Amino acid sequence: MGTVMSVDVRPPAPSPEAVADALEQAFALLAADDRRFSTYRADSEVSRLNAGLGDLADASPELREVLALGHRLEASSGGAFTCRDPAGLLDPSGVVKGWSGQRAADLLLGRGVRNFCLNAGGDVVAHGGPEPGRDWHVGVRSPSDPSIPLAVLAVRDQAVATSGGYERGGHLWDGRSGEPARGLASVTVVAPDLTTADMLATAVYALGPDGVAWAAESFAVDVLALTESGELLTGGDVRSLLARSGPRA
Amino acid sequence: MTSRKKQGALLYLAIMGATSAVVGFRAYAAEPAQSAASVVAANPATTSHTPRAAGGSSGSSPRPTPSHPSRPKASAAPAKPRTVTGKVVQTHYGPVQVSVTVTGTRITDVAALQTPSGDGHSMQLARRATPTLRQEVLASQSAQIDTVSGATYTSQGYAQSVQSALDSIGF
Numbered sequence: 001m002g003t004v005m006s007v008d009v010r011p012p013a014p015s016p017e018a019v020a021d022a023l024e025q026a027f028a029l030l031a032a033d034d035r036r037f038s039t040y041r042a043d044s045e046v047s048r049l050n051a052g053l054g055d056l057a058d059a060s061p062e063l064r065e066v067l068a069l070g071h072r073l074e075a076s077s078g079g080a081f082t083c084r085d086p087a088g089l090l091d092p093s094g095v096v097k098g099w100s101g102q103r104a105a106d107l108l109l110g111r112g113v114r115n116f117c118l119n120a121g122g123d124v125v126a127h128g129g130p131e132p133g134r135d136w137h138v139g140v141r142s143p144s145d146p147s148i149p150l151a152v153l154a155v156r157d158q159a160v161a162t163s164g165g166y167e168r169g170g171h172l173w174d175g176r177s178g179e180p181a182r183g184l185a186s187v188t189v190v191a192p193d194l195t196t197a198d199m200l201a202t203a204v205y206a207l208g209p210d211g212v213a214w215a216a217e218s219f220a221v222d223v224l225a226l227t228e229s230g231e232l233l234t235g236g237d238v239r240s241l242l243a244r245s246g247p248r249a
Numbered sequence: 250m251t252s253r254k255k256q257g258a259l260l261y262l263a264i265m266g267a268t269s270a271v272v273g274f275r276a277y278a279a280e281p282a283q284s285a286a287s288v289v290a291a292n293p294a295t296t297s298h299t300p301r302a303a304g305g306s307s308g309s310s311p312r313p314t315p316s317h318p319s320r321p322k323a324s325a326a327p328a329k330p331r332t333v334t335g336k337v338v339q340t341h342y343g344p345v346q347v348s349v350t351v352t353g354t355r356i357t358d359v360a361a362l363q364t365p366s367g368d369g370h371s372m373q374l375a376r377r378a379t380p381t382l383r384q385e386v387l388a389s390q391s392a393q394i395d396t397v398s399g400a401t402y403t404s405q406g407y408a409q410s411v412q413s414a415l416d417s418i419g420f
Contacts, residue, residue, distance in 0.1 A: 141399035162399030
């Protein structure tokens with residue numbers, strides 16, 4: 001997957017030792033998922049299946065869960081979202097990145113960490129707040145200028161995922177045509193969990209502008225998208241998520 | 250602005266490159282005067298072992314695992330800071346390079362020497378969003394930011410440059 005994960009933990013939190021232990025476990029989970037699913041690792045379960053070593057019927061419970069999620073969204077997106085690359089090889093990275101980040105977040109929650117912001121390769125899970133009375137402020141990367149965010153969203157107990165043409169990975173094509181996705185420069189989805197947010201960001205990017213309203217209406221999520229021609233599209237209630245600038249109230 | 254520092258906020262920052270094995274897990278305090286602590290896991294490709302956090306038992310680490318109190322003692326004799334420069338890492342947006350200052354077994358500063366400058370194109374926003382919403386989106390751009398969604402390339406380049414700097418001094 002080739003991602004970088006950071007976790008920002010704020011008080012009140014368990015003891016520093018307990019937090020460090022939870023973080024260690026969370027990183028171990030991410031690393032284990034990468035070993036299992038990476039298409040860049042020749043010895044991953046996915047790569048071995050693609051090499052004809054092994055049978056999908058004998059796949060691990062984790063891979064079966066990921067593929068089931070992918071197949072469900074493939075069906076509801078009319079095939080725009082897919083877990084196979086244009087060559088027909090298995091590539092579940094459109095599911096795994098968010099799913100794995102959410103697993104890490106769930107582990108932290110299970111260890112009593114309540115105020116944290118986890119960022120796995122640009123996919124964010126934000127719980128609680130950075131300080132009393134404030135939500136986590138998530139800048140949405142602008143596809144044209146990394147120095148200025150497209151928008152800043154204030155979120156709490158939510159996940160934010162962004163897909164854009166700048167993104168690494170081979171899952172940003174339209175599964176219906178097998179061609180690179182067109183029409184949108186970036187898509188940001190805010191959802192209760194990162195699995196949903198990341199998968200839908202990928203699906204909307206693949207679907208193009210029509211996907212914005214589709215995701216918002218079908219999955220009750222909030223969507224902020226920028227078209228290739230510079231139009232801003234929104235679905236759901238993005239307005240209520242926009243951070244207020246200036247000094248804290 | 251600095252209120253969260255004054256509150257003695259406990260800050261853990263951990264960075265990991267999932268492309269390769271975790272080989273180090275460092276803990277350091279951001280400033281001696283506060284109880285902040287950060288944990289950095291770094292990622293060169295050679296070996297794998299269970300990362301150890303501050304105060305953890307020493308394990309199979311191939312390098313010495315520094316032991317750091319989460320509340321560093323102000324009376325500790327200051328070690329001489331060393332600043333090393335990381336390699337230039339090419340990202341989608343341009344080169345990223347950092348310098349890292351290490352004092353004793355603590356990272357005391359990371360400075361960006363090169364970051365992508367952007368292409369200077371201002372955004373042309375929204376014909377379909379209402380003018381009011383467009384204004385609110387633009388207004389939100391100047392809000393304080395805790396993290397960035399969609400940051401894959403630059404953050405990865407940053408982590409790689411930090412790691413290369415640490416590798417160069419065997420930290």
